[in-house]
Amino acid sequence: MSTQTQQQVTPxxxxxxxxQAQAGHSAExxxxxxIKSGWNEEVAIEAMESSLRSHLESHAVQKGLPPAVPVPDPRLDESPLYLDGGDRRVHVLQAMYNPRVVVFGSLLSDQECEQLIGLAKPRLARSLTVATKTGGEEVNEDRTSSGMFFQRGExxxxxxxxxxxxxxVNWPVExxxxxQVLHYRPGAEYKPHYDYFDPAEPGTPTILKRGGQRVGTLVMYLGEPEKGGGTTFPDVHLEVAPKRGHGVFFSxxxxxxxxxxxxGGAPVLAGEKWIATKWLRERRFE
Structure with missing residues (x-):
């Protein structure tokens, strides 16, 4: 029997x-x-992570925050430079843990970008947003792009x-x-917003019936504007450049x-911007 299975993590x-964490001692x-007290390192790390995660979650719920749920997440524990996308090797260009943001390089080929744009062009219309008061869709003045949706596996x-x-991102296709493919001309933008559905809005229960909450977003850049058009995260002062074939994921x-x-999507200052967005839900999306 291994040391790991012999050691029990007690209450x-x-x-x-x-x-120790509350007293200000570092994780290290x-x-x-x-470890000096005889704990196996692997057991000790798991005990620390699970104990602190449980404590933080309990503290958050006590303060009135909604409970946390599992989310999609790339496997970056060993800080890999590349990830296996099955049919393509994808670069890991940047990773942030709070918020969870990962920038991928070479996520799409140039040919795939062109093909998506070509298939989308005949179907473009003024972009809509989810109407959280009703559960339907509506034109939103904060979003000035045009776009279309492909059916899953179309x-x-x-x-x-x-x-x-x-x-x-280790999340089921279903x-x-x-x-969604979106087209931004000069001056077009999408002002800062959240992708999850606000539990306080009356239309949210209707929206959640189709697959639960959104828990992750992937924005893929299909075409580069000459200036502007980056994906911004105002709370952490981060801007991801819209480099063709790259993508930014966050959960x-x-x-x-x-x-x-x-x-948000910063205003396009020159040229045109094309992106494809994939939203991920808790459960199967119907």
Whole structure:
């Protein structure tokens, strides 16, 4: 029997870990203390992570925040430079943990970008947003792009990209909304907003029937504007440049501003911007 299976994480140990964190001790010092006391490093790390996660979640709920839920997440534990997308090697260019933001390079090929744009052009119309008061859709003055939706798995190209996304972020294909392609001309923008559905809005229960909350977003850049058009995260002063073939992924474990996932599409200052957006839900999207 291994040391890991012999060592039991008791409620007393969990309380001690939380007390050390509350006292201001660093995670490294707490881990070092546990190892010196005879704890297997792997067991100690798991005990720390689960204890602190449980404590933070309990504290958040006590303060009135919605409960956290599982979210899609790329496997970045070993800080890989590349991830296996199944049919394509994808670069990891940047990762942030709070909020959870990952910038992917070479997520799409140039040919895939051109094909998506070509298929989308005949179907473009003024972009709509979800009407959270009714559960339907509406024109929103904060969003001045034109766009269209592909059905999930509508054609071979879309199905291939959706399978790649699912593999990269470890989330079922069926939990994704249809791929949306958006076109921004000079001056067009999408002002900062959240992608989750506000629990306080009357139309949210209707929206959630189709697959639960949104828990993740992937924005893929299909065409580069000459100036402007970046994806901004105002709460953390981050802007991701709209580089063709690249993408930015972010997740949000609860429908609340504490996730710091406020984001927007900065105005296009010159040229045109094309993106494809994939929203991910808690459950199968119908």
């Amino acid at each position: 007393e140990l969990r309380r001690w870990i939380v007390e 010092s707490v881990l070092d203390s546990m 054609n071979e190209l879309v199905a291939r990209i959706e399978a790649r996304i699912a593999r990269l 939990n994704g909304e249809g791929l 949000y474990e609860r429908p609340h501003p504490s996730t710091r996932t406020l984001h």
